[in-house]
Amino acid sequence: GVKIATIGGGSSYTPELMEGFIKRYDELPVREIWLVDIEAGREKVEIVGAMAQRMWDASPYDVKVHITLDREEALKDADFVTTQFRVGLLEARIKDERIPAYYGMLGQETNGAGGMFKAFRTVPIILDIVEDMKRLCPDAWLINFANPSGMVTEAVVRYGKWDKVIGLCNVPVMAQMIEPEMLGKQPDELIYKFAGLNHFHWHKVADTHGKNVTQEIINKMYEGDETGMPKNIHDIPFPREILEQMQMIPCGYHHYYYQEEETLAHALEEYKTIGTRAQQVKKTETELFELYKDPNLDYKPEQLGQRGGAYYSDAACESIASIYSNKNTQLVVSTKNDGAVPDLPADCVVEVSAYIGGQGARNVAFGELPTAERGWLQVMKAMELLTIEAAVTGDYNTALQAFTINPMVRSGKTAQRIMDELFIAHKDHLPNF
Ligand code: NAD
Numbered sequence: 295g296v297k298i299a300t301i302g303g304g305s306s307y308t309p310e311l312m313e314g315f316i317k318r319y320d321e322l323p324v325r326e327i328w329l330v331d332i333e334a335g336r337e338k339v340e341i342v343g344a345m346a347q348r349m350w351d352a353s354p355y356d357v358k359v360h361i362t363l364d365r366e367e368a369l370k371d372a373d374f375v376t377t378q379f380r381v382g383l384l385e386a387r388i389k390d391e392r393i394p395a396y397y398g399m400l401g402q403e404t405n406g407a408g409g410m411f412k413a414f415r416t417v418p419i420i421l422d423i424v425e426d427m428k429r430l431c432p433d434a435w436l437i438n439f440a441n442p443s444g445m446v447t448e449a450v451v452r453y454g455k456w457d458k459v460i461g462l463c464n465v466p467v468m469a470q471m472i473e474p475e476m477l478g479k480q481p482d483e484l485i486y487k488f489a490g491l492n493h494f495h496w497h498k499v500a501d502t503h504g505k506n507v508t509q510e511i512i513n514k515m516y517e518g519d520e521t522g523m524p525k526n527i528h529d530i531p532f533p534r535e536i537l538e539q540m541q542m543i544p545c546g547y548h549h550y551y552y553q554e555e556e557t558l559a560h561a562l563e564e565y566k567t568i569g570t571r572a573q574q575v576k577k578t579e580t581e582l583f584e585l586y587k588d589p590n591l592d593y594k595p596e597q598l599g600q601r602g603g604a605y606y607s608d609a610a611c612e613s614i615a616s617i618y619s620n621k622n623t624q625l626v627v628s629t630k631n632d633g634a635v636p637d638l639p640a641d642c643v644v645e646v647s648a649y650i651g652g653q654g655a656r657n658v659a660f661g662e663l664p665t666a667e668r669g670w671l672q673v674m675k676a677m678e679l680l681t682i683e684a685a686v687t688g689d690y691n692t693a694l695q696a697f698t699i700n701p702m703v704r705s706g707k708t709a710q711r712i713m714d715e716l717f718i719a720h721k722d723h724l725p726n727f
């Protein structure tokens with residue numbers, strides 16, 4: 295049987311993960327699941343852990359869910375380690391969002407100043423986890439969800455020197471669910487090719503005869519109202535000219551870059567009225583945990599669909615099942631480039647379509663990107679590399695360089711003030727600085 299260790303097990307998303315494992319039990323015979331959390335998350339992990347056990351008890355399978363604050367016990371001889379932790383919990387995310395907003399800039403959970411500070415907090419922890427894995431489960435695969443997922447995965451490869459890692463996101467899953475519907479087709483009637491970075495990728499689509507249907511999808515994007523946008527992203531139409539020119543479909547997070555003015559205005563309006571996304575999510579989370587406390591609830595409640603990460607288990611459980619049984623399913627993952635995106639160095643992490651099997655991801659070559667997208671991508675990767683380097687070294691000047699090159703951070707003394715305030719606000723979670 296398979297041993298799974300899930301770091302950040304107190305997440306409200308855990309029932310979704312259980313559902314994914316239950317669905318795939320025949321190909322992935324899970325024996326034990328260890329939900330790991332920390333003292334600050336003890337109540338959450340106890341509630342959601344009991345709920346997770348009820349889900350298994352309601353299934354035909356005999357699986358034990360262990361709840362622990364002892365990471366080593368959970369990692370010992372694990373086959374797969376999944377990471378879904380949030381350093382500093384939602385309180386930290388509120389600061390990432392509110393402090394830049396106070397100065398009129400957008401601080402999002404994975405983008406702009408907020409995303410960079412989430413990286414500063416998360417990278418040291420993921421590197422600790424990798425060191426533990428080297429001792430306790432050297433053959434295990436690390437399946438990372440902790441955001442910023444691409445940067446965290448890059449840190450694992452570049453600084454942790456650990457190659458058995460796959461970084462995941464639900465955004466490509468959602469695109470591949472909605473677009474076949476738009477064209478009145480089944481998912482297996484379309485062939486996808488994604489390339490870029492986490493929360494910064496584009497894709498092209500062909501039918502099974504090899505005909506490029508990207509333009510047909512672009513047309514549909516301006517007709518219906520179902521766009522497959524995650525709940526956390528303001529859903530406005532993309533500038534159609536840009537999509538027509540590049541002949542690719544962007545991801546939802548590209549709104550922050552192609553329409554910074556509109557997304558910023560919308561975010562600032564929300565901050566003043568219903569609160570930042572983290573403040574909204576806090577309410578949803580409270581409601582979810584009230585439901586999870588119900589000793590009769592033994593299935594994933596509908597309300598979890600309000601979270602932006604809905605369907606993430608399809609990526610997580612499918613990649614684990616594909617590695618375990620060498621299925622070679624095509625998924626979109628963050629993994630070492632190795633030439634799939636020739637516009638970026640071979641040794642950096644990219645988010646691309648790949649076949650997932652026993653030895654991990656075998657990337658599908660995408661080829662060169664159009665001029666504009668190549669430029670964006672190279673700037674964004676430089677920002678990511680500087681951010682990770684600053685997270686590891688604690689070097690203030692490197693952090694400021696990362697801030698300055700980030701397209702979502704207006705450079706200058708205000709940006710530096712935002713950075714300084716965030717350093718103070720998060721000092722308890724930034725041991726390297
Ligand atoms: P959350 O606030 O519920 O945090 C999950 C748990 O992590 C909490 O119970 C917390 O106590 C715990 N935790 C914090 N530090 C820890 C540590 N050092 N060790 C072990 N546990 C620790 O978060 P959430 O909203 O459920 O999201 C979890 C993570 O997954 C976040 O990083 C989020 O950004 C990410 N996420 C990623 C995607 C994706 O597409 N990749 C989708 C959804 C969420």
Ligand code: G6P
Binds near residue numbers: 403404464525602
């Ligand atoms: C999805 C992303 C995640 C992100 C999440 C935020 O769009 O793929 O990476 O963390 O939504 O959702 P939330 O409900 O926490 O705002």
Ligand code: MN
Binds near residue numbers: 463464
């Ligand atoms: Mn994501």
